[in-house]
Every structure is written in C-alpha cells, then in structure tokens.
Amino acid sequence: MDALTIAGELKDFVLNQLITEDFTAEIDLSTPLFELRILDSLAVVTVLNFINGTFDVSVPLEELTADNLRNLESIGHLVARLSAAPSAETLS
Numbered sequence: 001m002d003a004l005t006i007a008g009e010l011k012d013f014v015l016n017q018l019i020t021e022d023f024t025a026e027i028d029l030s031t032p033l034f035e036l037r038i039l040d041s042l043a044v045v046t047v048l049n050f051i052n053g054t055f056d057v058s059v060p061l062e063e064l065t066a067d068n069l070r071n072l073e074s075i076g077h078l079v080a081r082l083s084a085a086p087s088a089e090t091l092s
Contacts (some may be wrong), residue, residue, distance in 0.1 A: 007076030
C-alpha cells in the first residue's frame, strides 16, 4: 500500500477517533499534529495500535521521532517504509 493511501486511512481514523467536537481547524495530510495538539502521548499509542491492527505494522521505538510523527503524510511514509522492509522472520 502506498504512503498517501495509508495517510488517507490515518486521516479518517484521526477524524473519527481523536478529534473533539470543539476542534475547528481543517485537517489535511500536512497538518502539524503535535502543534495543534491533535497528538499527545496517549493519542500516539492509540494511533500505533490502529497502525498495528490495520496495516499489520509494528513501529519500533527508534522510529517514534518528531519527523516521523509530524503529520499524517509523514506517518503514512513511515508505515509504507516499514511495511515494505523485510521482517526479521523472513530473514531467518
């Protein structure tokens, strides 16, 4: 699956699960998630659980960087990259 498709699915999830009714800003794939307080530490865990359940991708701790979680587009690229990488199981 490509990064933009993943980012679109993430956007739907964020809009339905993380956005409160009093949030009035428009959200697109480049919206800064931490700056607008859409993501916080608990929301990151929620998004990681969604990624794992939906895309069957586990995000390693070292990949949880500000650049990788900046916006939906960067998260989509992260998930696409991780899903394309060979797993340790296939290397054995």
